Amino acid sequence: MLTALGRRFTFSDNADxxxxxxxxxxxxxxxxxxxxxxxxxxxxxxxxxxCSFSALISFQNSVEFWQRHGYVLLLDLSVPQRAILKTCGDRAFYMRKVLDRSE
Structure with missing residues (x-):
């Protein structure tokens, strides 16, 4: 779940x-x-x-850095998710990595 810049994070009891x-x-x-x-x-x-995933918001032209660590851009965000991400600036990108349980 994305959180707008400057807002408190919400926590889920069954987070993955x-x-x-x-x-x-x-x-x-x-x-x-x-x-x-x-x-x-x-x-x-x-x-x-x-957890099955790790996620982050990439700032300051760091997309390639995170891609080298296995994170991928999530581009299919919903309209509300895109609005929340926009609070982080025009060059903010939501990224996720699937965590391999066998490692």
């Missing part, structure tokens, strides 16, 4: 998706692999919790 709200790495650590390690650990955690 880990939402990654933010990922930031210090410039000094750029290229060290720490971002990949953090993403992988978050997704391992999600699988242990029974």
């Amino acid at each position: 998706c880990l939402y990654l709200h933010d990922l930031a790495v210090a410039r000094q650590a750029s290229g060290s692999g720490i971002a990949t390690a953090l993403i992988n650990e978050a997704n391992r955690y999600a699988k242990r919790q029974g």
